Amino acid sequence: MYRYDSYDQSIVDARVDEFRDQVQRRLAGHLTEDQFKPLRLMNGLYLQLHAYMLRVAIPYGTLSSRQMRKLGEIARKYDRGYGHFTTRTNIQYNWIKLADAPDILAELATVEMHAIQTSGNCIRNISSDQYAGVAADEVADPRPWAELLRQWSTFHPEFTYLPRKFKICVIASEDDRAAMRLHDIGLKLVKRGDAIGAEVYAGGGMGRTPMVGPQIRDFVPEDEIVSYLEACLRVYNRYGRRDNKFKARIKILVHELGVEEYKRQVEEEFAHMKTLGLNPPREELDRIRPFFAGPAYEHGLPDAIDRGDLAFALWVDRQVAAHRQPGYAIVNISLKPTGGIPGDASADQIDLIADLAEQYSLDELRVTHAQNLVLPHVRKADLHAIWRKLDEAGLAEANLDLITDIIACPGLDYCSLANARSIPLAQKLSERFASPERQKDLGELKLKISGCINACGHHHAGHIGILGVDRKGVENFQLLLGGSGAEDASLGQITGPGFSEDGVVDAIEKVTDIYLAQREQGERFLDTYRRIGMKPFKEAIYG
């Protein structure tokens, strides 16, 4: 875990002071809501349908148990006892009072957390792989670079009023667990000989014009990543469209210029940037890296797991992933119970998971973009004890990557942008497909729901995606098939006319029936769809 030094702490403390000043000016009437809006939006405070919503940054999805406990405390003290983990691996509180916001930030600062740049047209929280540091196939732990970029992007003077928000992701494995190519810029660390560098992808994203980001460079040396990103961002800041909010993301610029022309402009700017001494020295990366070095693992631990308890064995098969250290495992905690709200956790659940992380996971946990949590360093011998405690707290659902492991945005229940309610639909779907046997039979099937075209619920990247729209004042749900946010990234295609809430649940059932009837040995839903195409599914749904 990265720990702040006095510089990091003083910057975050100063931000608390600044925001307190801004809120006081607003409460005293010196700022109108119009003037205050851009200021609060720089700090993750949204005015939603019923209250203020505060989005707290969880950089690259990594938390200590102390930080997690603080998140639970805030949920209890300032919210209604809940927090909502998001697809950006952040946490949102939906019932915040404006006057409390500065105090919440002050409390967060005591555990080295903040809400800086969790909204606004700036560089957002840097995302990464939830298995960083424990995945067997990674080139290096990507988080030291993510932390370097967190610092570089914090209050960047040139890139705080970009045409639109800007999301950067850093991964280091062939398996993409972070939807890297659906980011404005995706970095994949690779090795060339002994040297580490990054493949760079630009112009990916979801929203109303989804794009899978094309590669713009096959290798940026690790010591030049900052200056290369400065070049990418400067070209975007100068030439990205500002005439139309819906065409302002970098994907549109890359698309309109063409990849080759965008690359050429970036290379020209990069050649200039390299002369300016913008890159932190290697010593800075060397300073950060040990914070993420593997914790003190025990050696000689047993690898065997006692599978005598059937329910436990089912949970192990679904929720536990291979750790690169013998005797250890990665535990995925589902925040998708049957009938629940995807990504929600109560303050008590947050506390429990903090305790589990402290006692069993070397004090560390992760948030995933699929709105689940991870205990990354668990002794296999402790798995049964953990499972029992999770089960008592309603957190032992065994549905990782199955049809009920649904990603959903907050939708019209909370969000002022939404056209439709995502949460009740997610609840209905998880109830319809609740049977564990049925889910297991359907296998890996990523279902993602967005309540409007902004695509916070990643519907374009769902094996099955749902987009809620408003049709003449009535909620209507479009169905998409064939998307993926993983290393085989692709965008889902719309099946045809939309459905009512119940209608879309029925349509998905028909889609899964076609898959079961047509699949070949070993095929996931996505594989079958790619092989047989849209037609048979369409016939089943509309025929």
Added chain:
Amino acid sequence: MVEFLSFREGEATQEPTVTVESFTGQSNSTAVRIEAGEDARELLPYLDRLALVEVNFPAFGDGRGYSAARILREAGYVGELRAVGDVLVDQIVAMRRCGFDSFHPDKALDDDAVERALNRYADVYQKSVDGRRPVWAKRHPETVNG
């Protein structure tokens, strides 16, 4: 309230500005105004004879002027660099970091708020054109000069 803010020694340049187009034409002017979307690099051949570059911010959220300013400073421009238009107190710090050294906002600024903003952050994370040492340089004084 303050209508004009300068961080330069001596008097501010009084000369009226001309457009980039007329400046790069046949003008003898020493003061030019860049509109959002105009390419600051067109001025690079003439930096020696410029005393004032005004950069207009048509709306506070239009951040193109930050790049324009930094480009001019990176190229060695030492004359007055003035932010005009929809310039708010909460943007002064970032603008200073990008090389602006005078400000003529559409709406006057509160002196106290400006003072507080300028003194709030003792440290910065990035190297820019304002000469401030980034945190990484302070952390590694032996390897990073200047």
